[in-house]
Amino acid sequence: MSNETCPTGQTAARRWNAEAPDSIFAKGVQGRRALGFAPLSGDLSGDLTGATELPEAARRAQPADLPSLSEPQVMRHFTQLSTLNHHIERGMYPLGSCTMKYNPRLNEQLAGLAGLADLHPEQGVEDLQGLLMGLKLLEENLCELTGFDACSLIPAAGAHGEYLGMLVIRALHLQNGDTDRTEILIPDSAHGTNPASVVIAGMKPRTIKSRQDGCIDLDALREAVGPQTAGIMITNPNTLGLFERDIRQVADIVHQAGGRLYMDGANMNAIMGKARPGDMGFDVVHLNLHKTMSTPHGGGGPGAGPICVTAELAPFLPGPWIRRQADGSLDLENQPGPGSTSIHSYFGNVGVCLRALSYMLRLGGDGLTRATECAVLNANYLLARLKEFLPVTHDKGCLHEFVASGSVWKQEYGVRTLDIAKRLLDYGLHAPTIYFPLIVDEAFMVEPTETESRESLDSFVAVMETLWQEARSNPELLTEAPHTTPVGRLDEAGAARNPDLRHLGPCNC
Amino acid sequence: MPYVPHTPEDIQAMLEVIGVSHVDDLFAHLPAEARLDRSLDLPDGLTEEEVRQYFKQMARLNHGQEELTSFLGGGVYDAVVPAAVDALSSRSEFLTAYTPYQPEVSQGTLQVIYEWQTYICRLTGMDVSNASMYDGATALAEGISMALAAKRKSTVILPETLNPRYRRVVNTMMAGEQVNILTAPVGPEGTILVDELAAMLTPEVGCVVIQNPNYLGLVEEVDALGRVVNEAGAVLVAAVNPVSLSLLKTPAEYGAQIVVGEAQPFGIYPTWGGPLLGFLACADQHKRRIPGRVVGRTSDGQGRPGYVLTLQTREQHIRREKATSNICSNQGLNALRATIYLAMLGGEGLVELGEANLSRRAALRRLVQDVPGVEVPFAGAGFNELVLRLPRPAEAFRAFARSRGLLAGIPLDGVAGCGENDILVAVTEKRTAEDLRAYARVLAEFLDGPEEEEVQA
Numbered sequence: 001m002s003n004e005t006c007p008t009g010q011t012a013a014r015r016w017n018a019e020a021p022d023s024i025f026a027k028g029v030q031g032r033r034a035l036g037f038a039p040l041s042g043d044l045s046g047d048l049t050g051a052t053e054l055p056e057a058a059r060r061a062q063p064a065d066l067p068s069l070s071e072p073q074v075m076r077h078f079t080q081l082s083t084l085n086h087h088i089e090r091g092m093y094p095l096g097s098c099t100m101k102y103n104p105r106l107n108e109q110l111a112g113l114a115g116l117a118d119l120h121p122e123q124g125v126e127d128l129q130g131l132l133m134g135l136k137l138l139e140e141n142l143c144e145l146t147g148f149d150a151c152s153l154i155p156a157a158g159a160h161g162e163y164l165g166m167l168v169i170r171a172l173h174l175q176n177g178d179t180d181r182t183e184i185l186i187p188d189s190a191h192g193t194n195p196a197s198v199v200i201a202g203m204k205p206r207t208i209k210s211r212q213d214g215c216i217d218l219d220a221l222r223e224a225v226g227p228q229t230a231g232i233m234i235t236n237p238n239t240l241g242l243f244e245r246d247i248r249q250v251a252d253i254v255h256q257a258g259g260r261l262y263m264d265g266a267n268m269n270a271i272m273g274k275a276r277p278g279d280m281g282f283d284v285v286h287l288n289l290h291k292t293m294s295t296p297h298g299g300g301g302p303g304a305g306p307i308c309v310t311a312e313l314a315p316f317l318p319g320p321w322i323r324r325q326a327d328g329s330l331d332l333e334n335q336p337g338p339g340s341t342s343i344h345s346y347f348g349n350v351g352v353c354l355r356a357l358s359y360m361l362r363l364g365g366d367g368l369t370r371a372t373e374c375a376v377l378n379a380n381y382l383l384a385r386l387k388e389f390l391p392v393t394h395d396k397g398c399l400h401e402f403v404a405s406g407s408v409w410k411q412e413y414g415v416r417t418l419d420i421a422k423r424l425l426d427y428g429l430h431a432p433t434i435y436f437p438l439i440v441d442e443a444f445m446v447e448p449t450e451t452e453s454r455e456s457l458d459s460f461v462a463v464m465e466t467l468w469q470e471a472r473s474n475p476e477l478l479t480e481a482p483h484t485t486p487v488g489r490l491d492e493a494g495a496a497r498n499p500d501l502r503h504l505g506p507c508n509c
Numbered sequence: 510m511p512y513v514p515h516t517p518e519d520i521q522a523m524l525e526v527i528g529v530s531h532v533d534d535l536f537a538h539l540p541a542e543a544r545l546d547r548s549l550d551l552p553d554g555l556t557e558e559e560v561r562q563y564f565k566q567m568a569r570l571n572h573g574q575e576e577l578t579s580f581l582g583g584g585v586y587d588a589v590v591p592a593a594v595d596a597l598s599s600r601s602e603f604l605t606a607y608t609p610y611q612p613e614v615s616q617g618t619l620q621v622i623y624e625w626q627t628y629i630c631r632l633t634g635m636d637v638s639n640a641s642m643y644d645g646a647t648a649l650a651e652g653i654s655m656a657l658a659a660k661r662k663s664t665v666i667l668p669e670t671l672n673p674r675y676r677r678v679v680n681t682m683m684a685g686e687q688v689n690i691l692t693a694p695v696g697p698e699g700t701i702l703v704d705e706l707a708a709m710l711t712p713e714v715g716c717v718v719i720q721n722p723n724y725l726g727l728v729e730e731v732d733a734l735g736r737v738v739n740e741a742g743a744v745l746v747a748a749v750n751p752v753s754l755s756l757l758k759t760p761a762e763y764g765a766q767i768v769v770g771e772a773q774p775f776g777i778y779p780t781w782g783g784p785l786l787g788f789l790a791c792a793d794q795h796k797r798r799i800p801g802r803v804v805g806r807t808s809d810g811q812g813r814p815g816y817v818l819t820l821q822t823r824e825q826h827i828r829r830e831k832a833t834s835n836i837c838s839n840q841g842l843n844a845l846r847a848t849i850y851l852a853m854l855g856g857e858g859l860v861e862l863g864e865a866n867l868s869r870r871a872a873l874r875r876l877v878q879d880v881p882g883v884e885v886p887f888a889g890a891g892f893n894e895l896v897l898r899l900p901r902p903a904e905a906f907r908a909f910a911r912s913r914g915l916l917a918g919i920p921l922d923g924v925a926g927c928g929e930n931d932i933l934v935a936v937t938e939k940r941t942a943e944d945l946r947a948y949a950r951v952l953a954e955f956l957d958g959p960e961e962e963e964v965q966a
Contacts, residue, residue: 020616020814021620023623023624024624025624028855033857034591034593034854035589035850035853035855035858036858037865037938038865039865039868040868040869040942040945041941041942044872053868053871053890053891053892054867054892055890058757058890059756059757059758060754060757060758060759060762061758061762063755063856063857064631064632064754064856065631066631066851066854066856066859067852068855068857068858069852069853071593074593074597074849074852075593075596078597078621078845078852079597081616082600082617083602083617084614085603085614085616085617085618086607086614086615087602087603087604087605087606088601088605088606089601089605090602093607101512102512103604103605104512106557106561108599108604111780112778113564113565113568114573114575114576115568115569115570115573115575115576116564116568116571116573116781117778117779118573118576118587118778118779119571119574119779119781120573120574120581120587120779120782121782121783122581122919123781123916126572127572127577127911128571128781129570130566130568130569130571131571131781133570134564134567141551144549145549147545156643156644156647156784158837158838159835159837159838163835167681167685192832193837195830196830197835198830199830199832200686201685202684203685204830243538243543245538245540246540247540247543248542272549273545273548273549274536275539275544276545279545280543296604296605297605297607297841298603298604298841298842298843298845299603299606299607299608299615299621299845300608300618300622300802300838300839301784301838301839301841301842302643302783302784302840302841302843303838341681342678342680343647344643344647344678344782345584345585345644345646345678345771345782345785346674346781346785347781349643349783349784350780350781350782350784351778351783352784358564361552361554361560362511362554362555362557363510363511363512364553365548365549365551365552365553366548367510367554369548369549371513373532373535374510374513374520376532376536377515377520377523377527380523380527381526384527385526397535397538399536422611425613430607430611430614451512451513452514453515453519454514454519454522454523482613482614485613486613486815487612487809487813487814488613488810488811488813489613489809489810490612490807490809490815490816491808492817492819495806495817495819496805496820499637499805499820500805501638501803501805501806502627502630502637503623503627508856
């Protein structure tokens with residue numbers, strides 16, 4: 001497959017001018033060094049060696065076999081590896097439910113400042129006044145954004161926030177003596193982490209069928225609630241990108257049954273400044289700062305998943321709590337009681353929280369609202385332009401994302417959604433989220449985010465038009481895609497059957 | 510508007526394509542009772558320079574380890590961060606990339622994780638490592654869950670010498686699984702009493718945890734511990750500081766089947782304790798229970814080697830409520846930083862790092878033993894950290910030393926058999942001879958001073 005057979009012009013496939021380097025474990029040369037450590041100077045060194053501290057019996061039999069490299073070699077190895085990645089500054093990520101917006105460089109610079117990055121977690125509050133001021137401000141901003149009373153910045157990821165949300169709901173019921181309230185209702189359209197979080201928090205998920213549009217079926221809900229109900233976990237807007245229109249009724253039904261409402265805030269980018277979970281009747285929400293608040297994904301983390309809660313649930317948040325004193329100074333208070341909750345060694349991913357604070361201060365309230373407006377505008381624009389050949393099952397207008405179906409491509413040309421996704425890679429774009437949610441056939445979920453320009457959306461549409469033509473004239477271009485990436489489709493079944501999970505063999509030559 | 514490219518003309522043209530006249534129309538379907546009928550009560554947006562000045566002011570109100578001389582440890586250390594780590598990890602290609610679910614355009618991230626897994630396996634002697642965890646404490650809780658699931662048991666023994674922060678997280682995370690947690694007592698040497706532990710090893714026990722070096726910086730009797738735990742048929746889970754594996758016996762050598770820990774000292778800034786870098790590795794027999802992401806090597810249709818996320822049938826997006834862990838991310842960027850750090854270090858550099866830590870610990874021990882009244886209560890072998898027993902409360906010394914620009918250590922009152930006069934002092938490769946002398950000087954000054962001295966911070 002060469003470039004010449006691809007369409008020319010703006011939408012030509014992009015050749016990937018990069019090759020994978022050898023494993024770093026095959027590059028060592030005995031005697032090379034990039035990093036060393038000085039011995040202690042002067043009279044202190046004296047007769048002191050490690051031997052006095054660590055007898056032979058405590059030592060490993062062989063030193064770890066690690067490759068010896070020079071610094072320029074290290075720089076080249078990782079720089080070559082980096083060129084094999086797609087990333088935001090290379091091209092768009094139309095990834096539904098992931099909010100892959102631009103990651104401002106300002107955030108990176110500020111979180112790395114001396115006085116922030118070099119703070120040790122065992123330092124006293126006298127050394128942390130600036131940090132605690134900033135984190136308190138972030139907590140307050142997130143509470144105003146979501147309509148809640150208290151915030152915990154500690155969860156280190158969205159799933160970690162779900163887990164903590166379940167723990168605080170469980171703790172409330174236990175305090176009220178409701179030991180039998182252990183059931184959490186979850187719509188069948190939910191993300192897989194939701195039921196997993198419920199289980200590890202010691203409760204039981206109960207799936208309720210959602211309607212065809214992914215929204216809650218009120219009759220099914222009324223039947224499901226009872227004295228065993230601890231709560232419900234809802235993603236709003238839901239995984240089809242649709243706002244739960246009956247949310248107030250859902251809240252009433254669950255509250256009247258004695259349960260509490262948890263909102264998965266993965267889709268908060270759809271509603272900032274337009275609607276707040278706290279006002280809708282939710283009791284807990286988690287936010288993904290690595291989605292909504294522009295912090296980078298870093299190839300898989302670290303992110304942060306703070307939760308905001310009602311005053312009723314605030315006492316169950318893990319400590320330390322940041323408290324503003326009468327004199328304006330800030331203090332840390334431990335959660336009282338013997339059964340206090342702890343989900344992280346320290347205070348979670350503070351560095352990620354600082355990046356989010358930088359973003360929120362830069363945008364302000366109006367800017368966050370504007371971000372949501374442009375995210376929704378971009379999604380509706382793409383939907384309008386793509387629906388001719390990527391029909392949308394629920395075309396009632398979307399929010400920040402929409403779920404289309406590639407079923408026509410499959411029926412007409414034998415091209416599956418997976419093939420469309422893989423062919424997009426040849427055109428310098430990332431694939432959308434596919435086959436999720438499961439309730440849509442050949443699901444193709446697109447979330448452009450507000451930081452994509454009209455030109456960038458137009459070129460995405462142009463690529464999709466090209467793919468539509470390719471599917472008709474030469475479907476193998478799609479079914480065998482990608483062609484221009486550093487590797488083609490990989491043998492995932494083989495990888496799982498015969499796992500090769502580390503480099504074997506000696507390092508240095 | 511920062512970061513948003515839309516001009517009024519763009520918006521108008523796009524609204525026309527959509528077929529509505531105003532952006533508000535796009536939100537018209539939101540139910541009125543759920544709408545926010547006012548503006549957000551948040552401050553106005555700032556310019557880039559205004560945000561920068563706000564953060565600089567925040568930073569000025571703090572006092573970090575660059576400004577002060579730090580002897581703080583307890584799991585997070587003031588360690589060297591090479592410039593190459595910052596330079597490479599800030600590349601957009603790594604920083605702004607998504608989770609590598611599309612392997613064809615994520616080979617960089619995937620190969621880095623495979624190399625990280627290899628480094629962790631070679632350090633620990635294990636066969637399989639995952640792509641990283643939130644921190645050492647959550648990695649330990651996940652390791653215990655794995656071990657108990659493998660043994661179909663629900664009792665775990667934790668040592669009294671375990672990091673108390675790890676113990677708190679394990680307590681929380683095990684509560685949901687109704688696990689019975691027992692504690693193996695610490696002896697006068699500051700290490701676990703092997704005989705006492707052996708007596709606790711009833712058939713109900715599925716897992717025993719040791720921390721080595723333990724929270725007090727001391728090397729446990731690992732060979733004996735490994736023997737009694739394995740003879741009893743329980744899984745030994747070792748929590749380790751990976752820097753110590755430069756020199757210390759590997760967990761594989763003393764019979765651990767699961768190894769967890771905190772890799773922050775490998776090139777990661779402490780940032781008040783996060784983001785950190787937990788790791789989890791295991792023997793081959795447990796690989797299908799390992800939580801989180803794992804990368805495997807395979808090939809494409811043309812036979813070219815490549816890497817993919819693998820063993821995903823364990824994960825919650827497949828198993829949903831049957832999953833044993835809900836972790837759905839890894840600390841990817843920090844795993845990258847640690848991988849670069851280890852590449853910079855190499856095998857010889859790693860040994861030199863270990864020796865640098867050891868010789869500084871030895872030097873501090875000698876210096877403080879010359880200070881009248883100061884005791885080093887535990888004589889056994891150790892790494893990186895040292896307990897001092899003072900004639901007066903450690904908390905008072907902490908405050909006094911802070912007024913002299915030193916972060917003296919962590920008071921140990923109530924931890925692992927220690928009292929209010931005990932303090933845990935960390936000595937990393939960054940500490941100079943002058944730093945160590947300053948420590949002894951400030952300590953002598955404190956002990957010379959009046960008992961009730963008012964300390965001005």
